[in-house]
Amino acid sequence: MPDKYHIKTQPVPARRPRIGKCGVVDWREDCANCHNCVKKACVFDRYRQEADYIRGLTEMDAFFFQCMGCFSCVQQCTKGLLALSENPVYERLGNRYWTPAIIETTWAQAETAKIPVSGAGYRGKFSGPGFDSMWTDMSEIVRPTRDGIHGREYISTGVDIGRKLPVLHFSKDGQIKMPPLVDIPMPMMIDVLPKEYSLPQLLPVFKAVAAATGIIMIADSKDIGLLGNELEQYLPNIAFYFASGAPLLHKDILRKTRLAEISDDDKTDQRIKELKNINPDMVVAVRVTLDAAGVKRAIELAHRPHMEAIHVVADMNGDEIGAKNPRFVKDMVRQIHNPLVADGIRNEVTLIAGGGIALPEHMAKQLLCGADLVTINLPLLIALECHLCRVCDVSRCPARLDEMDEKYAVGRMINLIAAWHDQLIEVMGAMGIRDARRLRGEAGRALFFEELEEATFGKIFGSRKNR
Amino acid sequence: MAKSLVPEKIDNENLPPNTVKTLVPQVKVERVIKPAPPRYRNELAKYIIRRSADCIMCGKCVEVCPQGVHIMKEGYKYFAAPHQHTCIGPACQKTDHYCVDLCPQKALRMVENPMMKLLGDYRWPADLILATWKMAETGELPSPDYGYDYECGASEGGFDRLRFKFPEKPPVELREDEIDTSLELNRRNDGRPQIKLDVPWYGGGMSFGSVSNVTQLSKARAATAFNTFTCTGEGGYMERMQPYDDHTITQVATGLFGVREETIQRVRIVEFKYAQGAKPGLGGHLLADKVTPAVARMRETVLGISLFSPFPFHSVYSIEDHKKHMDWIKHINRRTLVSAKVSTPIDVDMVAVGSYSAGAHIVHLDGGYGGTGAAPDIAKKNIAMPIEYAIIKVHDFLVREGVRDKITLIASGGIRNAHDIAKAIALGADGVVVGTGELVALGCVRCSRCESGRG
Structure with missing residues (x-):
């Protein structure tokens, strides 16, 4: 039996006084x-x-x-x-989207690596905006294995990043040229922190966490000097992001990285070519901001034959950027995913979605809506007892992030990722899905509030108008 | 056959042969409503009266308050702790016995209890909890004077967005004693006995281990008084429950803990638990701390070792397998009705029809927003659909399939009060199962710490 993906954890107590309700x-x-x-x-x-x-x-x-x-x-x-x-x-604590309850549960998971459990049923609202307007569906009969709870060991959370071929083409001598793929053990990457929470001291921590959990961190290429020593051994777990006009890094570094990300601009194709010339085995993702033009642009890019991966990014609350009545990231991802399915090219390109992923169920739901994997950043910051107060001034930070040591920070983030991984397996087990690759766009395992409401109450009371 | 069971005489021609019945004398519980005061010294209240240092202990407040809020025991110089929960709050201001106004020293002040913010949640707001306590205490609806808004929760969806349009006055031709709340559970006409409940609900399954003896017996006595049922949940059948055999549902769940022929033969309804609404697809987990000597003995397991009930039944992967299960129970107990408890996936309508095809008398839909025990937070909120959707979906499908009148549809998972029961029935259910409401009646504050085993 091959080794199973397992994240080693140990409790990492809080440094600061616990803030309970x-x-x-x-x-x-x-x-x-x-x-x-x-x-x-x-x-x-x-x-x-x-x-x-x-x-x-x-x-x-x-x-x-x-x-x-x-x-x-x-x-x-x-x-x-x-x-x-x-x-x-x-x-x-937090704000409208990152509620105190989200922050509290994130702290608890970062400390213990355990799945949050409570009694007396669900306590929240019937549904809500964003990811709260959908449910994952379970399977009453179909199971990943016949082994019940122990069958979860057979659930794979690994996904691939890169371009997949629609059909295989063999050369005359029977060889096949496959485009490069990056496989990571769970559908999650660490994204760069938003400007408001930009904390350079966290970069070496993210690097260590990515290596320990086998996932990948995205690091701005200009911050390479802040990533610490012995960078070479961490390069497989780092994807450098090149903003518009940013110079490429040294070839020796790029040749050892598996994934890179570039900003979307008018030189996108040229930048991809430049990176591929240096390292043909590298997968290049294009970062698309989910603003008014984001959905259309992502679809357009996905139709380009050389496009390997598209990273669409909403704001940190999952909202469309710059819109007065913003669409939510899950809806925008569906608007990208569904046309690509209709055009028959969805499987060829990897869709990475970022913004608004605050809880592990968001990860599962975003995949159901059509993403191959997600990127997170703020939950890892909250794992360090951050209050999301936006006062990232070292002298006034209530979490005293300047005083933390790396062991603490790495341990807390690993615990959080492990707890999320376990919870992803919980919902996948309930859904009867044994492979995270099959979770992508699996609308048959998703229940959407608007559709259910229309199908059940719509015929009795008419369509709901106030949402 | 257990010594306490004997073959039942076939004095009823509808009973199939080899029917057994219990020899244990069955307890009769009178349906008498009598006051059951709260057992806490300081019952939580919506409004509280604060007494300042200006009070001269004249006792005027004791004298004027008909609610008995202020307590001055005879022979005592100082007030005892007030019965704040009996205070009707602002409604009292319009009366001639408002203690705050009548206090000669103006030493009293009425305020809304700031703790109400911490009591309850969107599904069970503080008012609903307080009103449930009041109903459990008195057997009557709380007086409107209390100002409790208890007909709905605050979840802004499902039952909480449904309201009945009541006529201004009930129709004159409708007499209260003509209102029939009974519910017949056997609609299959299969020769098995009819069971008729006086009320359209029965008690939720809470296993011995997850709740105490006292709780289980309280549920059983209340069920007996109202000629309805309580459910043992998974984990066996206490000997103490035997005097309530005729009002007990025993559960066959995936772990098969405590399932014995003898317990199956005792009861009039057996329930197969395929899934639980709060954690569908995940099975059950009794934490090690809760596996006490008594629980371990009942479940025939090892003391202090946590117990998993896997998901699903490993012997059921088709309707035919499901039927085999039903036949097994029906063979062991010739007079029992069989219920299938399932959660609410998108294809719940197919599951319900499948249950009918397999021979179930009752299909019990358990929605995701209920549950009395501990469950992973990610499961409670995110897996499967709320019961409100499932009821309509299943009801419509059973109608279309032409079998709606041949199976009893029971709903659970978020039924909190009488209004929810009526709403569930109006949406298409025949009856409901109530679990959390029973615990709140016992004083549960819904702190959600059930998993700690410290309650």
């Missing part, structure tokens, strides 16, 4: 000092932990907000002195 407010002046104080009876032992936390404080930087919100102490206190309160710091 709930805390307990205690009106001590009326306390009856009962011997059977409910604080001692906390089933999660949080009061003792809080006391230890306060005792160990060296600076007053955060209150203890690790209450589990079970209300048992509030309900049982003899004098009714306890009350739960919502942590105002928690409320301020």
Whole structure:
């Protein structure tokens, strides 16, 4: 049996005080000092932990907000002195898209590498914008294997990047010339960070994480000097991005890389040719910004016979760039994928989608909508306890990213990727799909809110108008 | 055959031969509504009365409040902890007994409880939880004075966007005692007994191990009182449940934990659990901490070792396999009805028809937004469709196939209150299964920490 893809993990505790949702407010002046104080009876032992936390404080930087919100102490206190309160710091985490709940679950996964589990059913809205407007479908009968839970070992999450031939052409001597392919063990790459969160100290971390997990990081070619020492051994896991007009890197470096990415401009074909001349075995992806012209441009590029991979990128919230009423990235990817299927060329080019991938289900859903793989960046930053406060000033950063060591950062990011990988396998197992390559555009395993709503309630109440 | 089971006399010609029945005397539970006060010292409340240091302990508030919010025990100088949960809040301002206005020292202040922000969620808002507690306490609808908005959740979709158009007044010709809420479960006319519930719902499957003895028995007693059923879930059949055999559904799930001929023969309904709505396609997982000596004995497993119920049934990959399963149970128990519990994939309509073809009396659709136990977050939110869609889809398909009147369609997975039950039935279900509502009635605050086993 061949080796299975496995990411080694170990717990990496938080450096900063944990920011939970709930805390307990205690009106001590009326306390009856009962011997059977409910604080001692906390089933999660949080009061003792809080006391230890306060005792160990060296600076007053955060209150203890690790209450589990079970209300048992509030309900049982003899004098009714306890009350739960919502942590105002928690409320301020992130933004409209990157909600506090997303940030909290990302922190937990980065610490433990475990799949988040909770009880009492789903607690959220029926559906929502973006990726919340679709569900993955499960299979009641068809399974990847007949081995149930253990069959997950047979699920492959590997994908290929590059151009695939529609038919094989053999030369007279029976040889076949195949275009280069880059295979990575899960459908995810690390993208360059948005300008707002550009932190050069993270580049060596991304590099180490990519190598440890077998995935690929995209690094701006101008930042090559920041990637640290011993670059050569990491080159298979680095894809250099060349912005418009950026000079190509040294040939010795390019000959050892498997993937490169270029900005889309009027010299796109010429740049691809230049890179291919240096390293014909390299796959070149073209980065297309998903603005008003992005979808059309991606389709146009995909029809070019030499095009290997297209990386479409929305903004960090998954929205169309520069639009007043932006389309969401999943919809734009469908608008690219479906015409390519209709034209019979979808399988020939790799479609990489970036922007708005905040949770592992987004990865699976983006693939169902037609991407071959996705790129992420902010979740890895959040793994380092970032609040997404946009204050990337070292002196004011609440996550003190300047103080972290590389071992911590690499460990947290690896844990997060491992947890995402496990969750991808969970949903693939439920869908009865054993190969991530088959997940791409598998609309038969996707349920879209608008379609379901129309099919079920539309005939009773008419079409829904307010979405 | 177990000693507590004997062949049943064929005094009913509809009963097939070799029918067995339980010898264990069955408990009768009167359907008597009596107050069941909350067991917590400080029941959570929507509105709270704050008392300032200006209070002179005159007791005026105790005297005027008909709700009994303020408590001054005889012989005591100070107030006891108030019963905040009985306060009706702003509705009291219009009355002549509003304590805040009548306090001679103006020492009282009424505020909305800030903790309400932390109680509940979009599917179960705080008002719905508080109203459920109130209904469990009194057996009646909460007074409108409480101001609870409990007919809907806040999820902005599905049941929460459906409203009934009630007439201004009920039609005069409609008498309350003529309203029939009963539900017949056997529509196959296959010689097996008819089971008629007094109410169109029964209790959800919660296994011994995931919930306590007390919870299971409470569910069983309530089900008996309302002539409906409770479900043991996967994991066996406690001896203590035997006095409720006639109102118990036992489950055959993929792990086959606790499944024995004897338990199958006890009950009037057996449920095959093909999937669970909260984690469809993923099977079940009982954490090691919950495999106590009693649970391990019941499930015939090893103490402290976590238990997996795989997905799917490894012996079922076709309708024919499904029928074989049904026949197996029907052969062991000649009087039982068989239910197939499935989740809600896009082809759930085909699954339902397949269940009918295989011989099921009940097809039980479990939607993704319910669930009482722990499940991966990624599964709860993202796999399979909500129950609202599935009910219509299955109902329509069964009608088109001409078998709608021959199978009972039960829905679960997000049924929270009476309005949801009515909505589910209006969409096409015959009845529903309620799980979370039962736990909330027991005081569950929906903190979602079920997986910790500390509740």
